[in-house]
Amino acid sequence: MRAVHTVNDLRDALESAEQIGLVPTMGALHAGHEKLIEMARRECRTIVVSIFVNPIQFGPNEDYSRYPRTLEQDLEACARCGADLVFAPSVEEMYPLPQLTFVEVTRVSEHLCGKFRPGHFRGVATVVLKLLNIVQPQRAYFGEKDLQQLQVIRRMVLDVNLPVTVVGVPTVREADGLARSSRNKYLSEEERRAAPALYQALQAAVSGIREGERDVTKVKSTALEILERQPLIRVEYLEIVDPDELAPVSTPIGASVRIAAAIWIGSTRLIDNLFVNAV
């Protein structure tokens, strides 16, 4: 496995590569990322992992500066999971000029996290377009934990005719259900003990729908009650949404929806979601 830090070195390294699979990450790799790399390994011949903490997707009061940066361990994880090439550019390499060009994916970006993180998905779509143009993969892998990111990218790829297949990879969870996230590192022991309530709340909503409840308010109340029992948790949103554009659905709930939530525990923001698919 090789690590490169510039666009030119990456393009040189990939010159005669075929069937490229790209796994875009912000580093601080965990079992969720490892699953992305392993999935890519099974489906592609050349596996590229990008590691880049993208400043333009963080708001001014967000955690850009404290976001965990663990390049050495990340390189070990990439090698272990079968990556061929790691692309770990500097901010100056990715943004050598003032970035004037931005990709907006309307509607899909506007719900859920989009309401609370203005400009976030614009930053995500823009950097992913850059990475796709730099690496030119046939397949690109994204975790389903970041559901809205996945849907924004799926729609961008369709809308701008990018010749890449976007693959969503199921969320990896701890034994107690907490979704793996680089941000779990921020949690104190006490906060970590409260965190699984997020998954439990989503599960309760799924169970309610599976058992036949079709009233949005009732399903949400059941889930919110579980979160409200935790004094350390503040709910940012919990919504039942359609699976494509992620807009909140209305009563009666249809057969195929997503339950998505964002919570704060202390100064840490966590998101998670579950699928309820048509039987």
Place this chain on the structure above:
Amino acid sequence: MRAVHTVNDLRDALESAEQIGLVPTMGALHAGHEKLIEMARRECRTIVVSIFVNPIQFGPNEDYSRYPRTLEQDLEACARCGADLVFAPSVEEMYPLPQLTFVEVTRVSEHLCGKFRPGHFRGVATVVLKLLNIVQPQRAYFGEKDLQQLQVIRRMVLDVNLPVTVVGVPTVREADGLARSSRNKYLSEEERRAAPALYQALQAAVSGIREGERDVTKVKSTALEILERQPLIRVEYLEIVDPDELAPVSTPIGASVRIAAAIWIGSTRLIDNLFVNAV
């Protein structure tokens, strides 16, 4: 030469193509487009001309519906100039879903025409990104007559790391100086006689600067006087701008600037520009 109308047919036709040159047009081809195709012919092995009147770059009160559509003559011109492939998709082929994704090139899009055609360059950047992704050319050719479009695309290509070289091709003019444009067809005989004042005004500005005038207001006055002598002409803007982002410059005028103007003659809007380069 072949003409194809779908993305799939185009990709099939280009499967083993090398050194692709793309000439994106809205059809109604004239000598300016022919020069683009001929330039591509000299520099590339496979020449693709796209012909698509892009609805999302027209404002609600603009000339989308009456824009000239002359596909048969366009195909003849493409064949004559040495194109290998014409891509002439329908609106449904280019926008099979509601288009939710848009590319914004800030700053460069905001001056000149950007002030008077809100959303125009967003529509241009978005469709050009789509065409570049569909055709995947090594080089793409654009006329310098549409200076702001050229600069928007140049910046987009840099900012999103598209692996394509953007080539600007000098404006082709009629004997009396009028820049060739598909919209010249809209002009009545009387309007056509007034139209060369646009080029004359720009030339007067260039002469003034070349002769040492460095005062923006004075250079503009000289040019505007020429336009104001024509009762059929209404000036939308006439600006002296920097060559990259096309922002108006201030006195004293530097050595390398562009003079750009937009005028209305009756219901026809014409644009033109000239370069004043550092000696």
